Amino acid sequence: MYRLLLGLAIWAMIGLITDINRISKRSSGVDMTIRTVEVSRELQPYLMEFDRVMNDAGIDVKYGSLVVIKFVPLRTGLLGVAWGMNHDVTIIHINPVLWATMSHQDKRMVMFHELAHDVFNLKHWSTLLMNPVKPQLLDKSFVDNAIKLLIKHIKDVR
Numbered sequence: 001m002y003r004l005l006l007g008l009a010i011w012a013m014i015g016l017i018t019d020i021n022r023i024s025k026r027s028s029g030v031d032m033t034i035r036t037v038e039v040s041r042e043l044q045p046y047l048m049e050f051d052r053v054m055n056d057a058g059i060d061v062k063y064g065s066l067v068v069i070k071f072v073p074l075r076t077g078l079l080g081v082a083w084g085m086n087h088d089v090t091i092i093h094i095n096p097v098l099w100a101t102m103s104h105q106d107k108r109m110v111m112f113h114e115l116a117h118d119v120f121n122l123k124h125w126s127t128l129l130m131n132p133v134k135p136q137l138l139d140k141s142f143v144d145n146a147i148k149l150l151i152k153h154i155k156d157v158r
Contacts, residue, residue: 007146043094044109054119057151061119064089071096079110079134082117090118105138111145120154127153 015031039047047069054061064084072093074081077099083091092114113129116122125131127147 001085015050035065037067038065040094042099043071043111045068047115049108049116050112053147054151059151059154062088063119066091068092070094071099073097080114082114084118087123090115092118095117103138105140105143106134108143109134109138109146112143112150116150122153 042090051061064087066089067085069090069092072095074093074095076097078095079102080092080094083093094110094114099110102110109129116130122130124130127146127149127151135142
């Protein structure tokens with residue numbers, strides 16, 4: 001049983017590394033020579049979900065020449081900051097203290113929100129997911145609906 005669990009854990013890590021490498025290859029356009037990808041391990045599944053959902057919707061995701069998504073202490077009450085908006089890079093800092101207190105659905109909402117800022121240059125209030133104030137109670141259906149509205153918004157604007 002131990003070997004089976006260890007084997008599954010290794011295969012899961014290989015899959016995650018492969019996904020991060022795939023994003024790394026797409027993070028740079030032809031004319032961008034700098035390519036750096038640094039994503040905190042705990043944030044990687046949320047980045048992978050964002051990437052998969054957007055690609056499944058037929059939306060081309062361009063992360064830019066630099067992708068840094070990590071935990072950084074932020075001022076009180078601030079969940080995350082997207083520093084790369086309008087700069088062709090993806091630099092997102094997530095508050096580690098608040099992250100530790102959030103549900104899985106809260107985390108999905110925050111990561112999709114911050115990634116939408118940096119990847120699609122979306123401003124606050126442009127769609128439900130871009131509301132700067134996180135709703136108190138989030139369930140899976142609410143977040144899934146917010147993501148569907150985000151996809152519709154991106155497609156309508158293009």
